[in-house]
Amino acid sequence: MVTYDFAGRVALVTGGGSGIGLATAQAFAEAGAQVAVVDINGEAAQRATESLRASGHRAEAFELDVADEAAVARTIRGIDQHFGRVDFAINNAGVESDPVPMADLANEKWQRVCDVNLSSIFHCMKAEIPLMLRNGRGAIVNTASVAGLIGGYNMSAYIATKHGVIGLTKAAATDYAARGIRINAICPGFIATPFTADAPQAIIDRLLFSIPAGRPGKPEEIAKSMLWLCSEDASYINGHALVVDGAASLGTAGTRFDDLF
Numbered sequence: 042m043v044t045y046d047f048a049g050r051v052a053l054v055t056g057g058g059s060g061i062g063l064a065t066a067q068a069f070a071e072a073g074a075q076v077a078v079v080d081i082n083g084e085a086a087q088r089a090t091e092s093l094r095a096s097g098h099r100a101e102a103f104e105l106d107v108a109d110e111a112a113v114a115r116t117i118r119g120i121d122q123h124f125g126r127v128d129f130a131i132n133n134a135g136v137e138s139d140p141v142p143m144a145d146l147a148n149e150k151w152q153r154v155c156d157v158n159l160s161s162i163f164h165c166m167k168a169e170i171p172l173m174l175r176n177g178r179g180a181i182v183n184t185a186s187v188a189g190l191i192g193g194y195n196m197s198a199y200i201a202t203k204h205g206v207i208g209l210t211k212a213a214a215t216d217y218a219a220r221g222i223r224i225n226a227i228c229p230g231f232i233a234t235p236f237t238a239d240a241p242q243a244i245i246d247r248l249l250f251s252i253p254a255g256r257p258g259k260p261e262e263i264a265k266s267m268l269w270l271c272s273e274d275a276s277y278i279n280g281h282a283l284v285v286d287g288a289a290s291l292g293t294a295g296t297r298f299d300d301l302f
């Protein structure tokens with residue numbers, strides 16, 4: 042089992058109160074990092090923090106709507122003031138879009154998905170990167186999705202923003218690679234989280250059918266990928282969109298007929 046030593050380092054995780062974000066916060070803490078657990082749900086962030094502290098880790102909760110540009114800047118300054126540095130930033134918070142054809146999507150719903158899924162990444166990195174430049178190094182991982190690599194039915198806002206996350210990641214990585222900062226994206230497939238727990242069984246079954254691995258991913262599997270991208274083991278990986286999806290994005294479902302016979 043691969044382990045990492047992030048003692049003396051500070052990790053910021055948005056959407057850290059549940060699902061992939063929570064698993065990632067736990068993974069960084071277990072690797073020795075101090076963790077800022079950031080979530081729009083302040084109670085969830087506090088519960089996560091208390092759990093980490095009960096296990097002997099140093100963590101602090103921060104309530105934040107990542108769509109609020111001023112609040113993002115203020116909160117990340119506060120994290121820096123509290124811990125004294127920011128070494129790793131996991132920009133993970135996101136929302137789904139309404140499952141309707143593109144022309145039926147309300148403008149305000151489009152804007153909210155863009156604000157939370159894409160503009161927030163810009164605002165977060167804009168606040169995080171100066172702190173890392175001050176330290177001379179840093180690593181950022183932005184949560185995209187396999188939806189950022191493909192098309193899909195009735196998911197226009199979500200797909201557009203996740204494509205945007207990958208593009209923004211590549212652009213920012215280019216800007217700061219020579220200054221010691223690595224910026225990558227991670228593209229999860231279907232992961233068993235509270236985000237997907239309430240989906241009807243028929244949808245779950247359809248998703249599983251499209252995954253050659255035959256199962257959903259675990260939040261811990263994404264968290265391990267996050268840690269690896271932030272570690273020295275990935276020191277020459279920059280501007281990359283790492284797909285962690287059980288091979289779902291390979292598009293093999295349309296060639297599968299064994300279930301029909």
